Amino acid sequence: MVILETEHKQLNKIIGRKLEIKELEEILFSLGYELESAEGDKLRIDITTERPDLLSTYGLGRALRAYLGNKNDEIKINKSNYKVNVKQPAKEWMNTAAAVVKGLKLDDEKIREIIRVQEKIGGTFLRNRKKGAIGVYPLEKIKFPITFTAEKPEKIKFRPLEYQKEINGKEILEKHATGMKYKHLLEKWEKYPIFTDSKNKILSMPPIINSHELGRVDEKTTEVFVEVSGRELKTIDMALNVMISALVGIGGKIYSVEVNYGNKKITTPEFKGEKRTIKTEYVNKIIGTELKTNEVKKLLEKMNHKVVSSNPNSLTIITDPLRTDIWHDIDIVDDIARAYGFNNLELRMKNVESTGETTRSVKVKEEISKLLIGLGYQECFTLMLTNKETQFEKMNIKEPGYVKLGTTVEQGINMIRQWLLPELIRVLENNRSAEYPQKIFEISHTTVIDNTKDVGCRDVLKLSIVNCHSNVNFTEMKQVLDYLFNTLGIQYELTEVEHESFIKGRNAKIKHNNEYIGNFGEINPKVLENFGIEMPCTGLEINLTELFRL
Structure with missing residues (x-):
């Protein structure tokens, strides 16, 4: 909160x-x-x-x-000739959006309000400035066009806000209180982001600090330049909208700014909501009501969404442009439920009786685990979060599409695992001093890219087996596969395949009902060398979601 x-x-x-x-x-x-x-x-x-x-x-x-049923005026954006040019920005901080606000009548309390909103957006939505940072500047002190660029820290020299003298970018991180607080965000970057005006005066060094000369708003300020810079354009657009709306609330009028990226130009802010179609039946099913379309319309308007058209079965809406939390249709339904009032929902018991049971995927997992444990294999549980070096480079394969992570505390973690085999080989790497043979397996979920899903990916349940000892070979792993599939009553066939993680001619593709479900074979010596393993190994990986239609 x-x-x-x-x-x-x-x-x-x-x-x-x-x-x-x-x-x-x-x-x-x-x-x-x-x-x-x-x-x-x-x-x-x-x-x-x-x-x-x-x-x-x-x-x-x-x-x-x-x-409370009172209509809000739409936020008006006035056209202007203000421009921001983006030239060779830092690769870690490439985007910006901006606006000009005029007609402000500031006092000490309103200035504190602006600072509070700026800091709270930066601390929550922008994740403590990791995703972006906001700058507010008195318009009369700067000269357009503004340039958003990057420079080596030693060459950046200005007087930071509330500091007694001019220092360079490196010194700001070491001597200024705000610089020391947010030092971790950019200290490893080759170049630091900066905003400069047409006189080449520095406005700020985001995401750290404004200039004392050009970035200090006081009670005499009536017009301001507002910029948000960061990693993703969509995120900073949203942050700009929220910041600007706060200035509108204290009497400001908004003027647009053209942002020139060289190969493209955008005009910000836009204040455009997202168009969505919501089915009345879906709303009632989720909430447990029997609302009519016109009733749903009134509830949506109570939550500041604009209904552009409707029929007895559905409504087409434009979401509130200031809402950063609307991702799925269920978020709209949540708004409708809040507008309806959770206390107004009728308490009802379901008129059906049901008995809980284990899901099919858990049953499959338990059955296979029992069979492999009976063969002398030990079950392992590795972590979902891993790195592309382990998943791809060490496995001697090219990088496919994968789910990347944002900035993490642990620098060695940058993705969600796509297959289990590399993680099991890491288990062998960490247990090289243990007695051989080492026979391990894991049945767990991985995550793969799927653009048909609203989140762009999906979970896949996989089985992976690794056998490691001096005499291990292809035939031994095939015997394990035969035993598993014969016991489970599954027919399969093998076809030749080239896979860089396995030795050529000693691996195979597994097919069931003419569909690819996995691979197995003797691990490529180059892969074993990458992991520092001297003993030969065989490995197997099967897509259980595909095999059992889970």
């Missing part, structure tokens, strides 16, 4: 009606949030971290206003 500190009067002003504390507390609770304290006019409200759009007084007031 994240704390929003706001004022009761200001919140009521945005909502358009006076809400007593008790009523406000009940509405917040029904939406999934909590009024932590109310002392005089000061409010402290717990907001869940997936809703950065509610981290400003305007954002929360806008959501409550819609919930």
